[in-house]
Amino acid sequence: MSxxxxxxxxxxxxxxxxxxxxxxxxxxxxxxxxxYFRSSRGLVRAVDGVSFKLDRGKTLGIxxxxxxGKTVLARSIMELLPRxxxxxxxxxxxxxxxxxxxxxKEMRPYWGAQMSMIFQDPMTSLNxxxxxxxxxxxxxxEHLDVSKQYAKELSEQLLVSVRIPEAARRLDEYPHQLSxxxxxxxxxxxxxxCGPKLLFADEPTTALDVTVQAQVLDLMATAQNERFMAxxxxxxxxxxxxxxxxxxxxxxxGRIVERADTKTLFSNMKMPYTEALLKSIPRxxxxxxxxxSTIPGRPPDLVNxxxxxxxxxxxxxxxxxxxxxxxxxxxxTPGHEYRCWFPVGTPEGAGALANNRAQGTTATGLVFQxxxxxxxxxGDG
Amino acid sequence: MAGTGxxxxxxxxxxxxxxxxxxxxxxxxxxxxxxxxxxxxxxVIDGETVGLVGESGCGKSTTGRAIVQLPRPVSGKVMLxxxxxxxxxxxxxxxMRPEMQMIFQDPISSLNxRRKVRDIVSEGLDxxxxxxxxxxxxxxxxxxxxxxxxxxxxxxxPHEFSGGQCQRISIARAMITNPxxxxxxxxxxxxxxxxxxxxxxxxxxxxxxxxxxLIFIAHDLAVVKNVSDxxxxxxxxxxxxxxKPEILYRQPAHPYTAALLAAIPVxxxxxxxxxxxxxxxxxxxxxxxPSGCRFRTRCPRATELCAAEEPKxxxxxxxxxVACHFPLSPGETIDFHxxxxxxx
Numbered sequence: 001m002s003x004x005x006x007x008x009x010x011x012x013x014x015x016x017x018x019x020x021x022x023x024x025x026x027x028x029x030x031x032x033x034x035x036y037f038r039s040s041r042g043l044v045r046a047v048d049g050v051s052f053k054l055d056r057g058k059t060l061g062i063x064x065x066x067x068x069g070k071t072v073l074a075r076s077i078m079e080l081l082p083r084x085x086x087x088x089x090x091x092x093x094x095x096x097x098x099x100x101x102x103x104x105k106e107m108r109p110y111w112g113a114q115m116s117m118i119f120q121d122p123m124t125s126l127n128x129x130x131x132x133x134x135x136x137x138x139x140x141x142e143h144l145d146v147s148k149q150y151a152k153e154l155s156e157q158l159l160v161s162v163r164i165p166e167a168a169r170r171l172d173e174y175p176h177q178l179s180x181x182x183x184x185x186x187x188x189x190x191x192x193x194c195g196p197k198l199l200f201a202d203e204p205t206t207a208l209d210v211t212v213q214a215q216v217l218d219l220m221a222t223a224q225n226e227r228f229m230a231x232x233x234x235x236x237x238x239x240x241x242x243x244x245x246x247x248x249x250x251x252x253x254g255r256i257v258e259r260a261d262t263k264t265l266f267s268n269m270k271m272p273y274t275e276a277l278l279k280s281i282p283r284x285x286x287x288x289x290x291x292x293s294t295i296p297g298r299p300p301d302l303v304n305x306x307x308x309x310x311x312x313x314x315x316x317x318x319x320x321x322x323x324x325x326x327x328x329x330x331x332x333t334p335g336h337e338y339r340c341w342f343p344v345g346t347p348e349g350a351g352a353l354a355n356n357r358a359q360g361t362t363a364t365g366l367v368f369q370x371x372x373x374x375x376x377x378x379g380d381g
Numbered sequence: 382m383a384g385t386g387x388x389x390x391x392x393x394x395x396x397x398x399x400x401x402x403x404x405x406x407x408x409x410x411x412x413x414x415x416x417x418x419x420x421x422x423x424x425v426i427d428g429e430t431v432g433l434v435g436e437s438g439c440g441k442s443t444t445g446r447a448i449v450q451l452p453r454p455v456s457g458k459v460m461l462x463x464x465x466x467x468x469x470x471x472x473x474x475x476x477m478r479p480e481m482q483m484i485f486q487d488p489i490s491s492l493n494x495r496r497k498v499r500d501i502v503s504e505g506l507d508x509x510x511x512x513x514x515x516x517x518x519x520x521x522x523x524x525x526x527x528x529x530x531x532x533x534x535x536x537x538x539p540h541e542f543s544g545g546q547c548q549r550i551s552i553a554r555a556m557i558t559n560p561x562x563x564x565x566x567x568x569x570x571x572x573x574x575x576x577x578x579x580x581x582x583x584x585x586x587x588x589x590x591x592x593x594x595l596i597f598i599a600h601d602l603a604v605v606k607n608v609s610d611x612x613x614x615x616x617x618x619x620x621x622x623x624x625k626p627e628i629l630y631r632q633p634a635h636p637y638t639a640a641l642l643a644a645i646p647v648x649x650x651x652x653x654x655x656x657x658x659x660x661x662x663x664x665x666x667x668x669x670x671p672s673g674c675r676f677r678t679r680c681p682r683a684t685e686l687c688a689a690e691e692p693k694x695x696x697x698x699x700x701x702x703v704a705c706h707f708p709l710s711p712g713e714t715i716d717f718h719x720x721x722x723x724x725x
Contacts, residue, residue, distance in 0.1 A: 214644040239646035280578040295575035
């Protein structure tokens with residue numbers, strides 16, 4: 001990777017007025033990626049055959065419960081997982097370069113400069129005994145051939161661009177002197193320092209208050225627009241991804257169970273898991289004391305996942321077929337895929353529900369719980 | 382943002398818990414004092430759920446802990462069932478402990494990892510030697526069943542359970558002494574949305590079945606709305622607004638309540654994300670809180686009056702109380718990007 005001249009960097013780092021006119025083309029293409037961990041209990045299939053594409057400048061949301069493999073997927077793409085006991089196969093094409101066989105040495109020019117990551121907990125992802133200025137300029141000095149003084153100036157500009165007040169003074173402070181929201185802004189500045197083309201944000205606002213969460217998400221969206229950067233936003237909160245992504249991937253048990261552009265996913269979801277996730281969120285426009293729909297049970301054991309559909313044991317639609325045959329990922333309209341035999345909103349789905357309602361239980365022995373129609377606007381009570 | 386004033390309190394004889402002018406401070410070394418809670422008043426009627434909401438550092442958890450006298454408040458009254466807990470000491474206070482229990486945020490670290498689940502749950506009964514061993518065992522089985530844990534698994538250790546199950550065990554532990562009041566401090570914040578819904582439903586079931594009274598502390602406004610009969614919005618150790626959730630969420634009178642509501646992400650892509658109109662800035666340091674109304678440094682409506690005089694609680698609409706000099710009228714919106722007129 002050739003080192004860009006400072007003038008280029010200035011252009012990429014400067015916050016305002018950039019007029020990048022790149023055509024929308026594929027930046028990242030992941031095909032059939034598997035990530036297994038060998039453990040004493042057996043092979044943990046954390047990511048099991050995931051494929052997706054991400055265009056430049058676009059935002060992809062990855063949604064799922066804890067243990068669905070969303071974090072492992074992101075770290076697997078960036079090659080940030082511990083290597084012992086790891087089995088990683090498939091293909092990761094980044095700007096046409098195959099990354100799957102790269103080790104830490106080969107990935108070094110990519111980390112920070114081409115792709116970077118923001119983590120959930122801003123306290124533990126910053127070095128507590130290193131000044132903030134040095135944490136930002138560290139990657140600038142690593143990747144770009146610039147002087148120490150210039151790196152410092154860039155760091156200050158970055159802090160200004162993530163709207164940290166008194167940026168010059170903050171450079172000499174330590175993470176513990178900042179609030180949680182400010183620390184996450186510093187993490188964003190570190191991640192953006194070398195102008196990456198792809199930013200992973202792994203639950204970036206889960207640890208933050210709701211007002212600060214909105215500020216941080218807005219900041220990330222602004223930075224993304226200015227830099228024409230692609231972003232992968234990982235979260236368990238469908239509310240966070242609804243207004244801020246172009247496309248959403250729903251993961252369950254290490255697999256993609258539904259993928260669609262954001263509007264389609266919310267208006268025409270096909271996978272019962274997506275429906276169940278959306279309905280379990282309490283909403284402010286619902287009346288108080290409304291009984292919430294739940295997803296019974298827990299995500300499956302990734303060492304011994306159930307036969308057939310992995311979600312069947314918790315699914316209100318489950319039929320005998322679901323326990324025997326795993327549904328393939330089928331494309332219903334271009335860009336909308338799902339993995340279900342009895343999809344939501346289809347005659348098959350309605351039939352499965354009617355059948356389970358009549359019997360009182362599903363094919364997996366679950367007591368039938370009526371999935372209400374997911375409403376997006378509901379009047380107050 | 383006053384906490385001064387208690388216009389929102391209901392008649393004393395109705396309330397199970399009545400907190401008046403509660404003040405809690407912590408020492409931060411070198412003569413600095415953190416004013417965590419500065420004159421909060423609230424009341425809870427038997428069988429009611431009162432939700433406390435606010436950003437981190439607003440003193441909601443400290444309020445919950447100060448009610449059970451951990452830590453002791455600097456001043457103020459905490460009347461539980463007619464008994465002022467702040468005046469009780471030693472054995473007298475200990476006698477009151479079974480009446481008030483807590484459920485914490487992190488279900489895994491709030492259970493002793495080396496004790497069996499059954500022992501954790503029965504500890505309250507064992508300490509008070511309630512009945513004989515057999516009746517205590519029966520009670521533990523009953524409560525474990527009620528929270529959805531099979532008593533057969535009672536001999537396991539906490540790490541063998543998931544986060545949601547551990548939170549169920551915490552609820553069982555809190556309920557075993559038949560408390561009058563349970564304080565839930567962010568009980569679902571660490572859980573997945575699917576598990577969060579299970580725990581919220583369980584708390585509602587327990588409330589119906591055992592007639593519990595809850596104080597529910599959370600930063601998630603949607604969760605608080607779902608569980609609460611009455612909501613108290615807090616900011617930097619003071620009360621902003623108190624009211625019924627149906628009205629308070631539709632018609633916030635305090636600019637801070639409006640700001641919190643505006644920042645909630647809605648799980649609907651057709652709802653436009655308000656990138657412009659969100660509250661800027663952060664909560665000021667509780668070591669040197671702003672004079673007058675504590676919210677004024679972030680409030681677009683602030684004037685000299687807000688810096689000079691602390692607003693008192695008063696009735697904005699029927700049954701809804703606000704501590705603000707310039708409350709919003711029904712249907713009025715607020716622009717958080719207009720300049721703040723009175724700085725410090």
